[in-house]
Structures are given as structure tokens and as C-alpha cells.
Amino acid sequence: MQAVPQRGDEKPTHQLYLAAWRWHFYAGLYVIPFMIMLALTGLVILFAPQIEDLQYRDRMFVVPQGSVQPYTSQLEAVRKAYPEATIERFRPNPAPNRSSQVALTWGERELTVFVDPYTLAVLGEVDHASRWETIATEMHGTFFIKQEVSLPLVGKVNLGDLLIEIAASLMVLLVVTGLYLWWPRNGQGLYGSLLPRFKAKGRTFWKDLHSVPMFWVSLVVVFFALTGLAWTGIWGDRYVQAWNTFPEAxxxxxxxxxxxxxxxxxxxxxxxxxxxxxxxxxxxxxxxxxxxxxxxxxxxxxxxxxxxxxxxxxxxxxxxxxxxxxxxxxxxxxxxxxxxxxxxxxxxxxxxxxxxxxxxxxxxxxxSLGAKAMASGVALHMGTYGWWNQALNALFCLLIILASLAALRMWWLRRPAGIFRLAAPPLPKNLPLWKGAVALIVIKGILFPAAGATLLLVMALDYLIVRRIPALAGAIR
Structure with missing residues (x-):
């Protein structure tokens, strides 16, 4: 494991290393819980088709017999079974052994009703709110938070969506600083860089379980972050989607x-x-x-x-x-x-x-070109291109979870025992290239407004409050 430079021997490269490590630490402190949540819920969403095929098999599959009845007759069969419902849409059976589906609202409930396309028998219903995919998607997108907040220059956005957007935006910073910290130094070879040192002990073992998997999935994390941001309230709705909406002209x-x-x-x-x-x-x-x-x-x-x-x-x-x-x-x-x-x-x-x-x-x-990029990217994100897409996405999610848990373990081993301290990496005395660092934050703020505003807020709190209150400064060190 590479030695961490001490404050007494701060060469420019050491200072830059400490600065990158500190930003990586703070970004990870916020992002890691979200990464674990997004990966776990992503796995549920990824395999939702297979889950529902098993869970609702008695409603989703039928025995082909004779000719498919008219779709208006199938819809009418559901109307008779749910006379007080508002029918919203219909999905004809996509295969001979599949049922047709009708989405409707019945009182306060949103239901999907299944009908046999051959016999017109209503096979049953599924409450949309109870589906695993619905629950996972709500968690994945809003953390089940319904509250809205008003932001300057933006307007009202969902609070849960905002928190996740900040995390997804900071993932880009996490990857950039992480790759800088991962870069092999002091003659470090294959093991510890491209392959974990499984025989190592202590923090070295957990460092490899964190840095090596994250190196292999670093571009995937950025891809997941960008395609996921397409659905967020600020970067997606107001920043990207607005420029790629189909031209009504x-x-x-x-x-x-x-x-x-x-x-x-x-x-x-x-x-x-x-x-x-x-x-x-x-x-x-x-x-x-x-x-x-x-x-x-x-x-x-x-x-x-x-x-x-x-x-x-x-x-x-x-x-x-x-x-x-x-x-x-x-x-x-x-x-x-x-x-x-x-x-x-x-x-x-x-x-x-x-x-x-x-x-x-x-x-x-x-x-448009942007819409094509996002449409194909979102499909890859969701794993809709086939079994290979699902398998790769599942592997990526598992590696992200492993690396995130390893990072938490690294921090736990490094923190001082017996007292409450974040044990953040030390702040270098004289940060080189500080103008370039500020420029990067400004650029990030332009590209990802939620993350940029968050970084500026953290810097302001650190300078105006944390550094001036010894108890807070001591808890962070």
C-alpha cells in the first residue's frame, strides 16, 4: 500500500494527492449510501420481467386455444368486471401464450388487469403500487420522499430527486479523483492495480477490494450517472431533456x-x-x-x-x-x-x-442526435438489449456494491477508536494549482448545477463555520 505523505514533506505532487484524497473522501461520504441503494434497487428493476413472470405466472401466461378474440371484446370483458373503473390503456398479448393487459384506475388504486385473449376470462389483477418494480423505481428515483423544495432560478423540485441528482452528479467527481488516487505509484505492478492482493491484510486488502473493482467499472459508473441524470428534475428536465424534446414544429x-x-x-x-x-x-x-x-x-x-x-x-x-x-x-x-x-x-x-x-x-x-444517444443509453442502463445486457449490468451493480462496502470498511479501520471523528484526509498547507481547481469546480457547476452548488456550499460552510469552531474542526479531522 502506498504511504500517505505527511504534512511535513508536502511536495507539490503530495499536496495534490492529499487534495484529491480529501475531495474523494467527502464526495464518497455522501455518495456511497446512494450508490449502494441505486445498485440494489437497480438489480430489482433489471430483473423485474423475470420476477413478474414468476410472481404473476397465473395471470401473465395462457394456453393458446383457437383464435384471438377481438380486442374490443377483450376490453369490454374488463369493463364488465370493473364497471366503475377508468380504463387508460390496453396492451395486446405480445405472444400466443401471453395474456393481454389493461391498465385502469379504480378509485384510488392503479391496477393492471389480465385477460385471456382466447376465452375473454379475466385472470386477475395486480396493484401497481405493490409491484416490486414500482417500489424499487420509487426508491431509485425519489427515495420515497414526496416533499418539494423551491430553488432559486429552478423552481420546485422533488427533494428526494434532488438528493439523488446531487449524488449522481458527484459520482463524476468521485471517479475522476478515484482514478488519480488509483494510478500506480512507486513501482506498483499488476496486483493492487488491476487485480486485488487477496493475501494482503488490513487496510491494504480492503483498499484493493475498493480501488480495483472501481477502476474496472469507472466508465460504467459515469455512464450510469449520466443516463440516470436524464430522469432528474434539474439536469434532466431543465438541462438536457429540454434541448432534445421532439420538435413539435x-x-x-x-x-x-x-x-x-x-x-x-x-x-x-x-x-x-x-x-x-x-x-x-x-x-x-x-x-x-x-x-x-x-x-x-x-x-x-x-x-x-x-x-x-x-x-x-x-x-x-x-x-x-x-x-x-x-x-x-x-x-x-x-x-x-x-x-x-x-x-x-x-x-x-x-x-x-x-x-x-x-x-x-x-x-x-x-x-435528434442527443435524443438518440439518450434513448440508446437509457436502454443500456435498464438492460433491455437482451440477456447479455442484463448479465453485464448485474455484474457492474455487484462490483459497485463490493467497492462501496470496502470503502466503508477502509474508513472504519482508519478512524480513531473510542472517539467520534470523521478522520478526513489532511488538508494540504499550500495547495498547488488552486486556480485550476477552482476552474474545475466552476466547469462542474455549469455542467452539473446541483453538484456545483453543493460543492460551493460545502466550501463556504468549511471556511465560514467549520474552521472557526474548534469542536467541529476537531470532529472532522
């Missing part, structure tokens, strides 16, 4: 409502692609749009599904029913809702509920 001749496509989502469940969430829903009732369902054909669930299948959507998708007299049929095949395994097959259509004309038909080719 492409359907200027179509009347639009005041509702965004995001209104079609459930809490903790994404239906529409990320880059369409802020787009406005079109309105039915005009003569706008291009020819869609043939004239004279009733515009209903059967004809809508037949049209989209005839036009290339021959895989899983959801159909959102029109809401009110001006609502539209919205068909969404999205990697975010696991309808497709490849973001390049994303497809979203809006169809006039009266004329059957297509008001919008949006696919991969219509996405």
Missing part, C-alpha cells in the same frame, strides 16, 4: 392540447420515450393529419391495432385510449417500457379518434 398543422405526453405515464412507470415526455398531445376533431385508418372503417381499438401492425409495429406496444372528446389514440412501443429490446425500434403514433387520421408518427429517424 414537425406537426404545426395539427392542433395540440396543453397536456404533455408525460401525463400518460404512471408513477414510477414510463410509457412514452424520454425525448417525447415534454411534447404536447395532439387533439382530435380537426381534419388535420395524414391518411391512416381507411375511410368507412370504425375507429376503435381493433382498427387502431390493425393499422399500426400493418405499418411496421409488429412487436409489443401499449395503446392509450382517448381521454375526453378531444383525446387521441396514442400507440407507444418504447424500450423504456420494455416493449422493444432496441431503442432504434421506438415508435409513437397519435391517431384522431374520429377520422382515424395519423396526427403524428415518430420513430428513431425523427430523434
Amino acid at each position: 414537425m406537426w404545426n398543422d395539427v392542433p395540440k392540447s396543453e397536456q404533455n405526453l408525460e401525463s400518460l405515464n404512471r408513477s414510477g412507470e414510463k410509457l412514452v420515450p424520454w425525448n417525447l415526455e415534454n411534447s404536447k398531445l395532439p387533439l382530435s376533431g380537426s381534419m388535420a393529419g395524414k391518411d391512416g385508418i381507411p375511410a368507412g372503417t370504425p375507429v376503435n381499438l381493433d382498427s387502431v391495432i390493425q393499422y399500426v401492425r400493418d405499418n411496421g409495429v409488429n412487436y409489443g406496444f401499449w395503446v392509450a385510449l382517448p381521454k375526453g372528446k378531444e383525446g387521441v389514440w396514442t400507440v407507444s412501443a418504447s424500450s423504456m417500457s420494455r416493449d422493444v429490446t432496441d431503442a432504434r425500434k421506438d415508435r409513437t403514433l397519435h391517431i384522431d379518434q374520429y377520422s382515424g387520421k395519423v396526427l403524428a408518427d415518430i420513430g428513431w429517424s425523427d430523434y
